[in-house]
Amino acid sequence: MSMAYLAPALTDFPADWHAVLAEVLASPTFAQLDYALWAQHQAGMVIYPPREQVFAALALTPLSKVKVVIVGQDPYHGEGEAHGLAFSVPKEKAIPPSLRNIFKEIQSDIGVPHFEHGDLTAWAQQGVLLLNTVLTVEKDCANTHSKLGWEVVTKAVVATVSQQPTPCVFILWRASARRYAAKIAPQHCVLEGWHPSPLSAWRGFFGCGHFSKANAFLQEKGRGAIDWQN
Numbered sequence: 001m002s003m004a005y006l007a008p009a010l011t012d013f014p015a016d017w018h019a020v021l022a023e024v025l026a027s028p029t030f031a032q033l034d035y036a037l038w039a040q041h042q043a044g045m046v047i048y049p050p051r052e053q054v055f056a057a058l059a060l061t062p063l064s065k066v067k068v069v070i071v072g073q074d075p076y077h078g079e080g081e082a083h084g085l086a087f088s089v090p091k092e093k094a095i096p097p098s099l100r101n102i103f104k105e106i107q108s109d110i111g112v113p114h115f116e117h118g119d120l121t122a123w124a125q126q127g128v129l130l131l132n133t134v135l136t137v138e139k140d141c142a143n144t145h146s147k148l149g150w151e152v153v154t155k156a157v158v159a160t161v162s163q164q165p166t167p168c169v170f171i172l173w174r175a176s177a178r179r180y181a182a183k184i185a186p187q188h189c190v191l192e193g194w195h196p197s198p199l200s201a202w203r204g205f206f207g208c209g210h211f212s213k214a215n216a217f218l219q220e221k222g223r224g225a226i227d228w229q230n
Contacts, residue, residue, distance in 0.1 A: 004034060004035065004038040005034050005035075005037040005038035005041055005051055006033075006034045006037065006051060006054060006055075008051050008052040009051055009052055009053070009054040009055045010025075010055065011052070012055075012059040013055060013058060013059060014058065014059065014062035014063065016062050016063040016064050017058045017062065017063050017157075020063065020156075020160045021153070021156055021157070021160070024152055024153055024156045025153075027152065029149045029152045030149070030152060030153065032149060033148050033149040033150065033152075036148050036149075037051075037136060037145075037148070040138070045138055045139070046138070046139035047136050047137070047138060047139070048075050048076065048077060048081070048082040048136065048137050048138075048139060049075055049082035049083050049084045049136070050083075053082075053083050053084035054084060054135050054136060055084065055135070056083060056084025056085055056124075057084055057085050057086065057124065057129055057130050057131050057132075058129075058157070059084075060085070060121060060124035060125060061124045061125075061127060061128065061129045061130075063160065063161070063164070065127045066127055066129050066161055066164070066168055067126070067127035067128065067168055067169065067218055067223055067224075067226065068127060068128045068129065068168065068169045068170075068171065068214055068218075068226060069128075069129045069131060069158065069161055069168060069169070069170045069171065070086060070087070070128060070129070070130050070131070070171045070173075071086070071131055071132075071133060071154075071158070071170070071171070071172055071173070071174075071180065072086030072087055072130070072131065072132040072133070072173075072174075073086075073132060073133055073134065073143070073174060074132055074133070074134035074135075074136075074137045074142065074143055074145065074146065075132055075134075075135070075136065075137045076089065076096060076137075077137045077138065077139060077140055077141055077142050077144075078140070079139065080093060081093055081096070082137070083119075084135075085120050085121065085124055085130040086130040086131055086132045087099050087102060087120060087130060087196075088118060088119055088120035088121070088123075088124075088130060089118040089119065090118075090119055091117040091118070091119040092117075093118060094118075095115070095117070095118040096118065097197065097198045098195070098196045098197050098198070098201075099118050099196075101196040101197070101198065101201045101205065101206070102196045103115045104206070105196070105205065105206055105207075105208065105210075105211070106211050106228050108206070108207070109208075109209050109210070109211045109212045110211055110212050110215070110228060112228055112229050115229075115230055117230065118230075119230060120230055121230075122227075122229075122230050123226065123228070123230060126226050126227065127226070128226060129157075129161070131154060131157060131158070132154070133150065133151060133154045134146050134148075134150045134151075134154075135150050135153065135154070136148070136150070155180075158170075158180050158183070158184070159183065162183065162184045162185045162188065163185065165187065166223070167187050167188055167189065167217070167218075167221040167223070168188050168189070169188065169189045169190075169191065169213075169214040169217055169218065170184050170188055170189070170190045170191065171191045171210055171214065172190065172191065172192045172193075173192075173193055173194065173195045173196060173205065174195040178192050189213075189214070189217040191208070191210045191213055191214065193205055193208045193210065194208075211226075211228050214226065
């Protein structure tokens with residue numbers, strides 16, 4: 001089956017990601033996912049992010065450049081918020097509560113003075129793969145695409161990074177993200193903790209020190225620190 005809905009998202013796919021994900025993209029599960037999205041689109045449902053941005057995380061962070069993987073859940077479901085990067089929003093949008101808490105932790109952890117917007121493109125361009133476990137969502141309805149089969153893609157992405165010999169950092173903040181931990185190869189650094197949502201940040205996200213720990217590991221391995229200022 002040719003890709004009806006997701007084809008525009010694959011035009012900027014880096015060659016190294018395309019090579020390792022070719023089997024997944026050709027699978028019946030992915031074809032069914034694509035058809036389900038196309039059917040919803042044809043029925044008039046609004047899907048976020050815009051379909052050309054669904055794979056923005058991979059487009060902005062080629063496999064060869066990955067230093068850190070931050071795993072989210074599903075995209076923001078408010079109008080104009082999702083643009084293909086986990087936790088990120090376009091510059092003109094208000095900073096969402098979870099991202100505001102991430103910024104608070106960075107300020108406390110490494111002393112970044114302030115953040116003027118919520119666009120994390122600069123992180124992605126440095127090698128921070130901002131990957132949601134589910135890459136699409138219906139407008140105003142959180143988690144609506146969790147059963148469409150996106151995990152076949154995101155599991156393959158995480159497994160591919162894990163298989164790379166170059167050490168990376170995996171930051172896993174939610175139960176849906178932490179389930180990947182056991183499958184990550186030992187040459188990598190895995191940082192697990194509570195999600196930055198206002199509902200759970202107080203349980204242990206604040207004070208986790210994940211950003212300084214990630215940079216310490218990267219520097220130890222000769223990969224260079226991330227500039228967490230966006």
